Amino acid sequence: MAIKGLKDLHYAVITKEDKTETVYGDWKPLGPAMAFNLVPSVSRGNLRADDGVLFSDMSKGPIAVTLNTAYLEKEVEADLLGKTIHPNGGISDNVNDDPPYVAVSGRAESARGGYEYFVVYRIKFGPADENKETKQETPNYQTPNLTGEAIPRLHDGEEKFKLWDKDPTVVDKSIFDEWFKSVIDKDWVATP
Numbered sequence: 001m002a003i004k005g006l007k008d009l010h011y012a013v014i015t016k017e018d019k020t021e022t023v024y025g026d027w028k029p030l031g032p033a034m035a036f037n038l039v040p041s042v043s044r045g046n047l048r049a050d051d052g053v054l055f056s057d058m059s060k061g062p063i064a065v066t067l068n069t070a071y072l073e074k075e076v077e078a079d080l081l082g083k084t085i086h087p088n089g090g091i092s093d094n095v096n097d098d099p100p101y102v103a104v105s106g107r108a109e110s111a112r113g114g115y116e117y118f119v120v121y122r123i124k125f126g127p128a129d130e131n132k133e134t135k136q137e138t139p140n141y142q143t144p145n146l147t148g149e150a151i152p153r154l155h156d157g158e159e160k161f162k163l164w165d166k167d168p169t170v171v172d173k174s175i176f177d178e179w180f181k182s183v184i185d186k187d188w189v190a191t192p
Contacts, residue, residue, distance in 0.1 A: 003116060005109035009033040009069070010180050013079055014101040014122065022121070022153050024103055024183045031069035031076060033106060034143060038120065038150065038160075039064040062149040063159065065123050067104070072128070072144050080125050080146065099125050099148075103183050114166035117179050121158055123150045161186055 009030035016023040041061035046053045074091045077083060082098040085091050105119040125148035132142060152159050161184065165176050174190050 002111035003108040004111050006033045006036060007107060007109075008180065009036065009067075009104065009106040011076070011080065011105075012103045012183055014103070017101070017122075017154050019155055021155050027105065027180050027182070028076070028079070030067075030104065030106075031072050031144075034070060035066065035068040036104070036106060037064075037066040039066075062151050063120075065104075065120070065125070065146075065148045065150050067125070067146040067148075068143055070143055077128075077144075081127060093127065097127075105180065105183070107179070110164060110166070112164075112166065114164060115176075116162055116164050117176060117184075118160065118162040119179075119184055120150050120160045121183070122153050123148050158186065 010027040011030045012024040012027050014022060015025050040063050042058050043061065044056065044058045047055040047057075072080075074085055078085050078091060080099060080102060082100060083091050083093060084097075101122050101124050103119055103121050104123055105117070107115040107117045110116050125146045129145040129147070130142075133140060150159060163170065163175065163184075165173070172190050175184060175188055178184065178188075178190075
């Protein structure tokens with residue numbers, strides 16, 4: 001599907017996970033969205049026999065994630081990267097920072113109309129790239145650029161989910177009203 005925008009990025013910290021369930025905290029706004037890129041890693045192998053390829057197979061690895069926002073509030077930075085906000089209001093990087101796994105959700109305008117809603121269920125981000133440059137004649141903004149990896153959830157192997165709000169096969173459109181209230185799963189149904 002052709003996409004021409006990105007907005008409403010949210011995140012939810014995974015508070016508990018094991019082989020039976022994944023529990024998320026509340027959705028929180030992430031920051032003004034600039035880019036959210038996912039690059040799957042795939043390894044392919046071929047079995048050659050009789051001077052040709054007899055079988056072909058592949059194996060999926062982690063998905064490389066790049067997140068770019070106009071800015072990150074310090075509370076968001078602390079949540080995503082496991083940093084500490086100190087009583088004086090500052091935020092520090094520490095060798096013991098331990099970023100949690102998080103889900104990231106948002107929506108992107110579709111070239112066919114409406115929005116494609118998406119959620120990536122389990123991402124761990126690393127420290128942000130930071131650039132600071134002197135002013136030039138033409139303004140040049142430096143913005144936070146987080147990188148990380150998305151990996152499958154432990155309890156069901158799910159990686160991501162998306163849904164187009166103009167899809168005629170979506171029988172319950174209230175799912176879009178709930179998208180940023182809780183983490184939407186493939187088996188979501190409205191609660192009575």
